[in-house]
Amino acid sequence: MGKYSEAVALAKIVAIVRLDNYDRALAVAEALLAGGINAIEYTLTGSGALAAVTKVRNALGNRMLVGVGTVLSEQDATESIAAGAQFLVTPAVRPKVIKKATKAGIPICCGALTPTEALTAHEAGAEFIKIFPARNFGPTYIKDLLAPLPFLKLIPTGGIDASNLQAYLAAGATGVGIGGSLVTAKAVDAGDWQQLTNGARACIAALRGV
DSSP states (O other): OOOOHHHHHHHOOEEEEEOOOOTTTTHHHHHHHTTTOEEEEETTTTTTTTHHHHHHHHGGGGSSSEEEEEEHHHHHHEEEEEETTEEEEOOOOOHHHHHHHHTTOOOOOEEOOHHHHHHHHHHTTTTTEOOOTTTTTHHHHHHHTTTOOOOOOOOOOOOOOOHHHHHHHHHHHHHHOOOOOOOOHHHHHHHHHHHHHHHHHHHHHHHOOO
16 A cells, blocks of 8 residues: 555545635635644536645645545546646546556545446556445445455545544445535635634544544
8 A cells, every 4th residue: 555545544534625616725725634634635626626736735745635536537637646636536437547546656536336336446446436425325335335345445425424424434434535514615705714624623523433
């Protein structure tokens, strides 16, 4: 396991930031870091995601693990890695993206839902499998997947927050992805960084069983 792969596994919580634009990306990262979360994913669905990655990497250095989400193509992967992404995330099984990431030595969390998709992503070289959307399946689904496939490193995403993250980890998940319940456009637009910090603290407290 490479240093970035190990960092992803150790982080346990990946904050997913999905905004229309990333003008305030650094402030978001700083607010989450103040609350104890040290892994963040900026999705390519918003404007300026790659510039945000470079800016946050330069500003926070090793204090924050920075990745890029919604990576759908080889070009997306190439540009994300060039911008400084330390890990990549896809919403679905994307073999060419997996190949690009593994060749570059960058860990990838490949999206999947069914056992077949999860195993296909793993066999293609994805180190982590993003079970998405996890919202309607719950922690027992993670436990059921791992029963016949215990070697998979699953990171469920969708519908996860401080109230249920521990249940997913107890079911065997390597980590969790937390998005809309942690970082909202409303809070970012208002510059309510304390709300983000408080949300991060609640997640870290839940992680530690406090």
